[in-house]
Amino acid sequence: MSALLQAGEASALLDAAIRGELPDERGRFGPFGGRYVPETLVPAFERLEDGVREHLHDAAFQAEFQKELREWVGRPTALTYAPRLSESWGADVWLKREDLAHTGAHKINNAIGQAILAKRLGARRVIAETGAGQHGVASAAACARVGLPCSVYMGAVDMERQSPNVDRMRRLGAEVVAVESGDKTLRAAIDEALRTWVTDPEGIYYLLGSAVGAHPYPYLVRELQLVIGQEARQQMIDLAGGLPDVAFACVGGGSNAIGLFYPLLGDDIELIGVEAGGTGSGLGQNAATLATGTPGVLQGSYTIILQDDDGQVQETHSISAGLDYSGVGPEHALLQATGRVHYISASDDEALEALEELCASEGILTALETSHAFAAAKKYAGEHPGRRILIGNSGRGDKDMPTLTRYPARTRSHAGA
Amino acid sequence: MQAHERITAAIDAATQSGRPALVPFITAGYPKPDDFIRTLKAIAAVGDVVELGIPFSDPMADGMTIQRSSFEALQQGVSLKWIFEQLDSASGEIDAPLVMMSYLNPLLAFGYDKLADRALAAGVCGFIVPDLPLEESADLRAALEVNGLGLVQLVTPATPERRLQTLCEASRGFVYAVTITGITGGAAGLPADLADYLDKVARLSSLPVCAGFGIRAREDVAAVGRHAAGAVVGSALVEVLERGDDPQPYLRSLLGQ
Ligand SMILES: Cc1ncc(COP(=O)(O)O)c(C=O)c1O
Numbered sequence: 001m002s003a004l005l006q007a008g009e010a011s012a013l014l015d016a017a018i019r020g021e022l023p024d025e026r027g028r029f030g031p032f033g034g035r036y037v038p039e040t041l042v043p044a045f046e047r048l049e050d051g052v053r054e055h056l057h058d059a060a061f062q063a064e065f066q067k068e069l070r071e072w073v074g075r076p077t078a079l080t081y082a083p084r085l086s087e088s089w090g091a092d093v094w095l096k097r098e099d100l101a102h103t104g105a106h107k108i109n110n111a112i113g114q115a116i117l118a119k120r121l122g123a124r125r126v127i128a129e130t131g132a133g134q135h136g137v138a139s140a141a142a143c144a145r146v147g148l149p150c151s152v153y154m155g156a157v158d159m160e161r162q163s164p165n166v167d168r169m170r171r172l173g174a175e176v177v178a179v180e181s182g183d184k185t186l187r188a189a190i191d192e193a194l195r196t197w198v199t200d201p202e203g204i205y206y207l208l209g210s211a212v213g214a215h216p217y218p219y220l221v222r223e224l225q226l227v228i229g230q231e232a233r234q235q236m237i238d239l240a241g242g243l244p245d246v247a248f249a250c251v252g253g254g255s256n257a258i259g260l261f262y263p264l265l266g267d268d269i270e271l272i273g274v275e276a277g278g279t280g281s282g283l284g285q286n287a288a289t290l291a292t293g294t295p296g297v298l299q300g301s302y303t304i305i306l307q308d309d310d311g312q313v314q315e316t317h318s319i320s321a322g323l324d325y326s327g328v329g330p331e332h333a334l335l336q337a338t339g340r341v342h343y344i345s346a347s348d349d350e351a352l353e354a355l356e357e358l359c360a361s362e363g364i365l366t367a368l369e370t371s372h373a374f375a376a377a378k379k380y381a382g383e384h385p386g387r388r389i390l391i392g393n394s395g396r397g398d399k400d401m402p403t404l405t406r407y408p409a410r411t412r413s414h415a416g417a
Numbered sequence: 418m419q420a421h422e423r424i425t426a427a428i429d430a431a432t433q434s435g436r437p438a439l440v441p442f443i444t445a446g447y448p449k450p451d452d453f454i455r456t457l458k459a460i461a462a463v464g465d466v467v468e469l470g471i472p473f474s475d476p477m478a479d480g481m482t483i484q485r486s487s488f489e490a491l492q493q494g495v496s497l498k499w500i501f502e503q504l505d506s507a508s509g510e511i512d513a514p515l516v517m518m519s520y521l522n523p524l525l526a527f528g529y530d531k532l533a534d535r536a537l538a539a540g541v542c543g544f545i546v547p548d549l550p551l552e553e554s555a556d557l558r559a560a561l562e563v564n565g566l567g568l569v570q571l572v573t574p575a576t577p578e579r580r581l582q583t584l585c586e587a588s589r590g591f592v593y594a595v596t597i598t599g600i601t602g603g604a605a606g607l608p609a610d611l612a613d614y615l616d617k618v619a620r621l622s623s624l625p626v627c628a629g630f631g632i633r634a635r636e637d638v639a640a641v642g643r644h645a646a647g648a649v650v651g652s653a654l655v656e657v658l659e660r661g662d663d664p665q666p667y668l669r670s671l672l673g674q
Binding site: 026187195201202312313 | 523584
């Protein structure tokens with residue numbers, strides 16, 4: 001993929017990223033990003049961009065945001081040493097516990113930040129899309145907290161496989177709208193949310209859940225999620241005796257990964273993003289966008305996407321709804337092109353196996369999305385013994401019970417051994 | 418005459434004959450790929466300019482009808498390459514200038530330079546790209562301009578006046594005034610303050626203005642025609658074709674003929 005950048009361009013762009021200069025004023029991360037949206041939404045995006053510029057780093061906004069992170073979300077989240085995993089993998093394994101954040105995943109950091117912003121921008125109501133339902137639950141909770149009505153668009157396929165989260169959203173006062181169009185998963189849910197936004201661009205605030213889409217979303221979501229990496233970096237120094245050799249995060253749209261990686265970009269730490277390898281390498285069998293995709297425009301951004309030769313976006317498969325997406329955030333496309341972050345994939349089976357191992361050895365039921373990062377870290381540990389490994393434990397797996405009950409636990413004896 | 422000027426001329430000719438220009442939209446290859454050229458000829462015989470929709474997997478500015486037509490056309494193998502082959506086979510037999518309506522990604526995948534060459538050869542005079550705001554359009558615009566092809570700009574009721582002016586100046590062929598704040602295919606009817614909005618666009622534009630979205634019946638065309646040069650009819654025509662009905666009587670009825 002480095003062929004996407006001219007020689008010399010890659011290192012200049014990486015330096016700019018580390019210095020905090022990206023995205024540029026056109027919303028670009030090098031060649032990636034930008035704003036490809038219907039004309040009806042252009043004024044809404046300009047208002048949002050102005051609002052972000054005015055509020056995001058303003059002292060009053062930051063005071064309210066930091067207070068909510070502390071007192072309502074429960075930050076800082078723990079850094080947990082994993083002694084039995086460490087022993088069995090031959091490594092030193094540390095987990096950044098976003099599963100302990102309110103509502104059970106990193107998604108809440110972004111949701112409460114944007115809900116506060118929506119309120120300040122005078123929105124009448126909030127809409128959001130969701131795949132795994134974690135962003136939907138986080139948005140429902142955050143909207144209840146700030147006092148705004150919330151509608152969540154969710155693919156019909158995802159409503160079935162993440163049904164516990166559908167009930168949670170409704171109890172938190174959100175309307176859940178089933179999306180029957182397109183592939184009935186996350187991509188269709190984003191399309192439908194955009195169609196709804198077009199009907200009332202002034203009254204609606206679109207609370208996008210990952211570091212994807214048109215400018216300023218990839219930037220806004222990163223800024224609200226980088227608390228993960230900032231905390232983890234300090235906790236590693238305080239508790240683990242130093243920075244990790246390598247950090248892993250799963251990548252759907254890329255919000256937990258950019259949150260963990262961004263504050264570590266300037267350090268001598270190997271960074272590895274893990275996408276969904278699904279059931280195989282063929283088009284449609286996985287959601288390994290960065291590993292197998294090509295540049296194109298999807299849902300507002302020029303990035304790497306899974307598409308055919310005619311530019312038609314391809315359907316994806318992953319056991320985890322949150323990774324089941326044919327695009328990826330534009331900043332990840334740049335980080336891959338510069339060579340700073342490596343993106344690999346883990347299969348459905350590897351993720352399931354990793355989930356069971358983590359349950360049995362550390363007493364943590366992690367999300368299926370997150371399990372992909374564990375699977376990749378385990379493989380890495382086997383090839384590089386004795387490393388200090390940091391894993392972004394992006395969320396908890398309670399929501400995955402409808403899927404997990406179809407796979408009988410294989411390693412139960414392991415716990416009793 | 419440059420290709421994009423053919424679009425303007427066709428609309429002006431309708432104005433001179435004392436009626437609104439009619440701009441029918443179809444999704445290429447829908448409902449049956451085999452009928453594409455026959456349908457296109459029938460529509461081009463009544464319409465002044467024909468808008469040809471290129472199917473896309475993620476039609477985010479479109480309502481149910483065009484989502485469905487787009488999805489079905491893709492299922493049946495319709496692609497930009499196939500559409501150009503079909504148009505080449507009918508060259509010289511289609512009266513009205515063609516404008517392609519496509520989301521950006523199929524055009525990117527095809528390649529802009531090749532696109533401009535194939536389009537010119539096939540009688541396409543311009544493009545409408547609903548997910549390409551002016552700020553991102555320099556590359557495509559430059560490639561099209563080499564062959565005299567136009568990029569038609571959309572304006573909407575949400576567009577602030579200063580931007581309206583910029584978009585009207587940048588547009589080629591005509592200015593596409595979206596009637597509603599919403600997606601295609603809405604059944605809510607035309608908004609009450611449509612006249613003021615269309616008058617404002619017409620005042621700012623040196624090109625003819627055609628209004629579209631939500632136009633289904635003769636009264637809609639007449640209402641729009643009092644304040645704009647033409648009317649675009651999309652979802653309603655696609656539904657006529659979907660039912661297997663003859664599009665010509667429907668299109669004529671829109672003009673009161
Ligand atoms: C627990 C968890 N991890 C990861 C993801 C993937 O999203 P992202 O790549 O934006 O972090 C999701 C998405 O729903 C999730 O719920």
